[in-house]
Amino acid sequence: MDLKDLHVFCEVARRSGFAAASLEIGTTPAHISKRIAILESELGVRLFHRTTRRVVITEDGERAFQWAQRILDDANAMSEAFSSAKKQPSGLIRVATSMRLGREHVAPILSALGKRHPRLEVWLELLDRRVDLIAESFDLDIRVGDPTQPQLIAHRMVESRRILCASPRYLKKRGAPRTVGELADHECLLYRERNQPFGVWRLSGPRGIESVKVTSRFSSNHSDVVRGWCLDDKGICLLSVWDIAQPLLDGRVLRVLPSHHERADIWAMTSTRSAGSAKVGLCVEYLKKQLLQGPHALNTRADGWEGRPVSGRVPAIKP
Numbered sequence: 001m002d003l004k005d006l007h008v009f010c011e012v013a014r015r016s017g018f019a020a021a022s023l024e025i026g027t028t029p030a031h032i033s034k035r036i037a038i039l040e041s042e043l044g045v046r047l048f049h050r051t052t053r054r055v056v057i058t059e060d061g062e063r064a065f066q067w068a069q070r071i072l073d074d075a076n077a078m079s080e081a082f083s084s085a086k087k088q089p090s091g092l093i094r095v096a097t098s099m100r101l102g103r104e105h106v107a108p109i110l111s112a113l114g115k116r117h118p119r120l121e122v123w124l125e126l127l128d129r130r131v132d133l134i135a136e137s138f139d140l141d142i143r144v145g146d147p148t149q150p151q152l153i154a155h156r157m158v159e160s161r162r163i164l165c166a167s168p169r170y171l172k173k174r175g176a177p178r179t180v181g182e183l184a185d186h187e188c189l190l191y192r193e194r195n196q197p198f199g200v201w202r203l204s205g206p207r208g209i210e211s212v213k214v215t216s217r218f219s220s221n222h223s224d225v226v227r228g229w230c231l232d233d234k235g236i237c238l239l240s241v242w243d244i245a246q247p248l249l250d251g252r253v254l255r256v257l258p259s260h261h262e263r264a265d266i267w268a269m270t271s272t273r274s275a276g277s278a279k280v281g282l283c284v285e286y287l288k289k290q291l292l293q294g295p296h297a298l299n300t301r302a303d304g305w306e307g308r309p310v311s312g313r314v315p316a317i318k319p
Helices: 003-015 017-025 029-042 059-085 098-118 170-176 181-185 223-231 243-247 278-293
Strands: 048-050 055-057 090-096 120-126 138-145 151-157 163-167 188-191 200-205 208-213 235-240 264-268
Touching: 003 017, 003 029, 003 059, 017 029, 048 264, 055 059, 055 163, 090 098, 090 278, 098 120, 098 138, 098 223, 098 278, 138 278, 151 278, 163 170, 181 208, 223 235, 223 243
Parallel strands: 090 120, 090 138, 188 235
Antiparallel strands: 048 055, 138 264, 151 264, 163 235, 200 208
């Protein structure tokens, strides 16, 4: 039995289609269909129900999928065991993360990791949704916010938080809110990152955690867009401090309710299947080190959090 055929089969099962699997693997639907037919012949069972519109996995296919995943995992573990013995991490590592974090920070860090370990292959996918690590066969998911899936293993990478900011012109026109409740009367630029609650801000402050339902004419799933609207005087944003750091440092935006924030640490999530992988452990440690102090590190100090030194002027609007 060809391991490549098992890989093809798993991609078809995950994506419920020959065309989608062929795009992922880099071949044609006809080739995918041929390899599945060969595997079905070898196993003596039908793995998929095929129609003109979709491909549906059969009951035997479900059982075969579980076996195939275990076989491929064991084959990868065997390869990694010998490469680890030679101190040369090798093979593919699949990483998922959100768009701006991935584009400006994770991607260049993984590029540097690839230079250090030339036998390591990297697949990075930037998504505006939370991935299913096991079903979608990812090794790592780099997330913002508290981990909520107890079946996964969470590695805290960077301590961070989201803060409220607005442009000086907006605050001059509308005034600064004096309480969390007054945010409901303002234009609040809504940014939904992956599975974060939409339109409800839960802020920690001197009175503990306070929630407020906010509304706006402007909302997006991309922080670059929300930051741009904030700079364009459209309203108050709630973004990770590293996401708004430069406009904050140069005075283009000001802190709003500076005693309030929302916790937003950076986490690397792995499945128990990937937790023992040497290359995954290497990737987690390298990402953590570089996100904290490398050339592509996250600036989590731009608001003077916990009295840490700040370079540049960081004014805050007081009520």
